[in-house]
Structures are given as structure tokens and as C-alpha cells.
Amino acid sequence: MADKFANRRILITGSTRGLGYAAAQEFLEQGAEVVIHGKDESRVRKVTSELANAYRARARGFAADLNSRTEQDRLAEFAGELDVLVNCAGVYEERFCADATENHWKDTIEINLTAAWRLARALSPGLKARNGVIVNIGSDSALLGFAGSVAYCASKGALVGLTRALAVELAPHVRALCVCPGPVDTDMMRNSVAAQPDPVAARRQWESFPILKRVATPKEIAEAILFAASPTCSFQTGSLIVVDGGTTAGRIV
Amino acid sequence: MIRFDYTGKTVLVTGAGRGLGFAIAQAFAKARATVILNDRTPEKVEVAIRRLGDSGMVIGAPADLSSPQGSAQAIAPALGKGSLDVLVNNAAVNIERSIENTSDAHWDEHIGVVLGAPFFTAKAALPLLIQSQGCIINIASELGLHAIANNVAYVSAKHGLLALTRALAIELAPHKVRVNALCPGTMDTELMQECAADSGDPEAYYRDFRAYHPLNRLARPEEVAEFVLCLASPAAAFMTGAAVVLDGGSTAGRM
Numbered sequence: 002m003a004d005k006f007a008n009r010r011i012l013i014t015g016s017t018r019g020l021g022y023a024a025a026q027e028f029l030e031q032g033a034e035v036v037i038h039g040k041d042e043s044r045v046r047k048v049t050s051e052l053a054n055a056y057r058a059r060a061r062g063f064a065a066d067l068n069s070r071t072e073q074d075r076l077a078e079f080a081g082e083l084d085v086l087v088n089c090a091g092v093y094e095e096r097f098c099a100d101a102t103e104n105h106w107k108d109t110i111e112i113n114l115t116a117a118w119r120l121a122r123a124l125s126p127g128l129k130a131r132n133g134v135i136v137n138i139g140s141d142s143a144l145l146g147f148a149g150s151v152a153y154c155a156s157k158g159a160l161v162g163l164t165r166a167l168a169v170e171l172a173p174h175v176r177a178l179c180v181c182p183g184p185v186d187t188d189m190m191r192n193s194v195a196a197q198p199d200p201v202a203a204r205r206q207w208e209s210f211p212i213l214k215r216v217a218t219p220k221e222i223a224e225a226i227l228f229a230a231s232p233t234c235s236f237q238t239g240s241l242i243v244v245d246g247g248t249t250a251g252r253i254v
Numbered sequence: 255m256i257r258f259d260y261t262g263k264t265v266l267v268t269g270a271g272r273g274l275g276f277a278i279a280q281a282f283a284k285a286r287a288t289v290i291l292n293d294r295t296p297e298k299v300e301v302a303i304r305r306l307g308d309s310g311m312v313i314g315a316p317a318d319l320s321s322p323q324g325s326a327q328a329i330a331p332a333l334g335k336g337s338l339d340v341l342v343n344n345a346a347v348n349i350e351r352s353i354e355n356t357s358d359a360h361w362d363e364h365i366g367v368v369l370g371a372p373f374f375t376a377k378a379a380l381p382l383l384i385q386s387q388g389c390i391i392n393i394a395s396e397l398g399l400h401a402i403a404n405n406v407a408y409v410s411a412k413h414g415l416l417a418l419t420r421a422l423a424i425e426l427a428p429h430k431v432r433v434n435a436l437c438p439g440t441m442d443t444e445l446m447q448e449c450a451a452d453s454g455d456p457e458a459y460y461r462d463f464r465a466y467h468p469l470n471r472l473a474r475p476e477e478v479a480e481f482v483l484c485l486a487s488p489a490a491a492f493m494t495g496a497a498v499v500l501d502g503g504s505t506a507g508r509m
Binding site for chain 1: 352356362370376401
């Protein structure tokens with residue numbers, strides 16, 4: 002076991018599956034103390050105890066629905082003083098403009114954007130005291146428009162703005178970065194693909210966007226998150242780390 | 255100044271009581287469009303319509319855009335008329351606050367008006383815009399492209415607005431509805447003059463804002479409005495999903 006993050010206190014929202022889970026494994030591997038967060042209490046308990054066993058403790062779990070401000074506040078209180086805040090929890094559901102209801106919009110903005118902001122605000126005094134890092138998980142959707150993603154694109158675009166605003170205002174004490182993944186092989190993507198009338202074609206479409214012609218593994222994104230949070234990245238703040246298989250670089254026509 | 259002719263076209267401008275919104279409404283009215291003029295209260299709309307005088311055909315659409323119901327209200331006159339060619343999402347709030355002084359209410363208002371309202375107004379206008387193969391122009395900001403301190407809610411919302419512009423542009427392209435954003439720098443509006451007066455040293459206030467832009471001046475609302483007319487015109491027929499920057503060089507670099 003390496004110890005790049007020995008004794009570092011880290012909260013990763015949405016870390017019972019997908020990207021957040023992969024990042025939790027990597028941080029624990031590097032000696033960090035990690036707060037595992039998810040919406041479902043039994044899943045949080047299960048994942049936390051598995052990780053605690055695999056990495057000899059240092060993983061604590063907390064269940065909170067980030068669509069509730071009271072629960073956002075409770076999570077912040079539980080997390081306490083941090084070295085690294087990773088805002089990874091997010092929701093995605095395909096909705097075309099006409100079907101994007103008020104609730105769809107509000108839920109997407111609250112969970113993907115406002116929860117990240119409110120956690121950053123609540124935890125910034127502790128992060129300042131420890132010269133910490135905020136890593137927001139954006140998306141290639143912050144940089145490119147996709148059909149059926151109005152609320153998601155808006156929330157992720159705003160998260161880039163939030164990252165820059167936090168970086169400017171919390172400098173030089175706290176760095177803030179935005180890791181923007183392309184499509185990743187997670188439950189989020191698999192659920193979205195399964196909901197399509199032709200899942201095989203839907204999966205193929207996801208694989209067609211990156212010029213590498215595949216989707217990322219969660220571990221490939223987790224590595225970028227660790228890099229962003231690490232001292233190796235110490236001169237980088239307010240910037241985007243785009244890990245999108247080349248989707249935003251261009252396209253093979 | 256380029257001459258545009260919007261005869262027979264209907265344009266909705268949100269937040270048009272004064273400032274840039276008013277200048278946009280005025281420019282469209284002068285170009286012979288029917289202008290639907292929105293602002294927060296009937297009084298503000300009345301004042302603006304009176305100021306426009308007889309420079310064109312103007313319909314008032316007072317509505318508070320901080321909730322989706324407000325967007326539906328703002329679109330009602332266009333629905334009644336049965337046509338809309340151009341939607342200009344201009345309404346905004348911009349109050350500077352440090353991170354620790356940004357309350358939930360402050361955040362929600364900025365995200366609601368700056369990011370939410372353009373979406374809900376676009377959604378409500380969609381059937382009319384599809385019918386007219388019209389266009390949407392979102393007034394973003396140079397702060398949709400970079401950040402300054404003490405403006406976290408506004409910066410986040412304007413960044414989001416540029417992403418929303420791209421998503422809408424892609425989604426509505428098959429319907430031939432164009433969606434673009436304009437990113438102005440600081441403009442010399444009534445609001446600016448008020449802020450300068452409140453600052454205690456108006457001269458220094460203006461000097462700092464001028465110096466922020468490499469061209470060392472503020473934008474005139476009329477020159478920004480002129481660009482909005484250009485974006486809505488056939489001159490921009492092949493433009494969609496773009497963020498046009500009109501910021502005196504503020505995002506280009508540092509002096």
C-alpha cells in the first residue's frame with residue numbers, strides 16, 4: 002500500500018457505486034480516511050464495511066439524500082474538517098425539452114449543482130484551515146450540448162462556473178478543480194442504456210462519441226480525481242481536467 | 255449601424271424594463287418588430303412602454319421569472335397572438351456576495367432567474383418557435399467564461415446558461431430553431447450608475463470597471479443590442495449553439 006494520502010480526510014459524495022466508489026478505493030489504497038456517502042442507507046452500510054475490511058478501517062459511511070438541504074447539512078456536519086471534498090454524486094435521466102418537467106429540472110439542479118455548492122460553502126472553513134482541495138465531477142456535457150440532456154448539461158456547465166468561482170475566491174488556501182469525464186461504464190450509464198428502446202444501439206452511441214471509440218472504466222476517471230487532489234497537481238486550480246476519450250477534441254467524421 | 259428589418263416578426267424580450275433589455279426592445283421596435291416586453295412588475299413594464307413612445311408595436315408581459323409560473327405568464331401574450339419569432343432571455347439578477355455571505359435564498363434566486371428562467375421560458379415558447387423556425391438568444395456574460403471573486407451564484411448560473419444554450423441548440427436543430435448566447439462585458443446601464451453612486455466614489459468605480467476591459471471602456475447597451483438583432487437575423491442563419499463574446503477583451507487576456 003502506498004501512502005500519498007496518508008491521514009488525509011476525504012469526503013466523496015455518491016461513493017457507493019460508479020466513479021465515486023472507484024475513487025474511494027483508490028484514495029483508501031493511498032492511505033486516506035474516507036467518508037463514504039450514498040442515498041441508500043443499507044447500501045452505504047454494506048459498501049462501507051466491505052471497504053473498511055479491505056483497507057483496514059478508515060472508511061466511515063453516511064447516508065443522505067442530496068435532494069434534501071437538511072440532509073446535505075447533516076452530511077457536511079458528519080464530514081467535519083476535510084482535506085479533500087469530492088462532489089461526485091449526480092443524477093442523469095434522458096429528458097427532451099418538452100418532457101423536462103419542473104421537478105426533473107429542480108432535482109437535477111439541486112443534486113448535481115446546488116448540493117456541491119452547499120457542501121463547498123459549509124466545508125470551506127475546514128478546507129481552508131488544511132489547505133485542502135475541492136474536486137467537482139463535471140462532464141463532457143459541460144462543454145458540449147447533447148440532445149435529451151438540457152437539465153444535465155445546464156447543471157454540469159454551472160458546476161464548471163462554480164469550480165472557477167470557488168478557485169478564485171478560496172485561493173491561495175484551497176484549490177478547486179473540475180474533472181470532466183466522458184461516458185463511463187457505470188450503473189448511471191448502464192441504467193440509461195437499459196431504459197432505451199434499443200439498448201445495444203444506445204450503448205454503441207455512447208461508445209461512438211469518444212475518438213478512442215470506447216467508454217472509460219471508472220478507474221480511469223478515479224485516477225484523474227486522485228491526481229487533481231494530490232500535491233502533484235499543486236499548481237493547478239480553477240481548471241478542467243477533461244478525461245473524455247477525446248470527445249471534446251473533435252470527431253472522426 | 256446596420257439596418258435590420260423585422261417587419262411582421264414578433265419578439266419577446268425578458269427583463270426589458272431598463273438597461274440592456276430595454277435597449278434590445280427599443281432596437282427591435284425601431285426595426286419594426288412587434289415587441290413583447292417583459293419585466294418583473296406591471297409598473298416597470300408601463301414605464302418602459304411609455305419610454306419607447308411610438309417607436310413601434312409593443313405589448314406588455316409583466317411576470318416575475320424567478321419561478322416557472324412566471325415563464326408561462328411571460329409567454330402568454332405570444333400564445334394569444336399565435337406567433338413568436340425571437341425569444342431574448344435577458345432577465346437577470348446580479349448581486350455580489352462573498353461565499354460565506356451567499357445565502358440559500360440568494361443562490362436560489364440567481365440560479366432561478368439566470369439559469370432556470372431561460373429554460374422554462376424556452377420550453378413554454380417551443381411550440382411557437384418550432385412553428386416559426388425562430389430563434390432564441392440567451393444573454394449570458396463574460397462571467398459565463400471565467401470567474402471573479404464574490405459572485406459565485408451569478409458565475410455558476412452564467413456558465414450553466416452557456417451549457418444550456420449548447421444543449422438546446424443541439425436538441426432544437428432538427429426543428430430549425432437556432433439557439434445562441436451573447437457574452438457581454440460590463441455595460442454602462444442605469445444599474446451600473448446606481449452601483450457607482452452607492453460605492454461612495456463613482457469615479458474610481460467607473461475607472462476600475464473600464465480598466466477591467468482592455469479596450470478601457472464600458473459597452474454601451476445600444477451596441478450590444480445591435481448584436482442581438484444581428485444574431486436573430488438571416489445574417490446568422492448558420493449560427494447555432496455559439497457563445498458570441500462582446501467583452502472589450504476581458505476574457506482574451508491580461509494587460
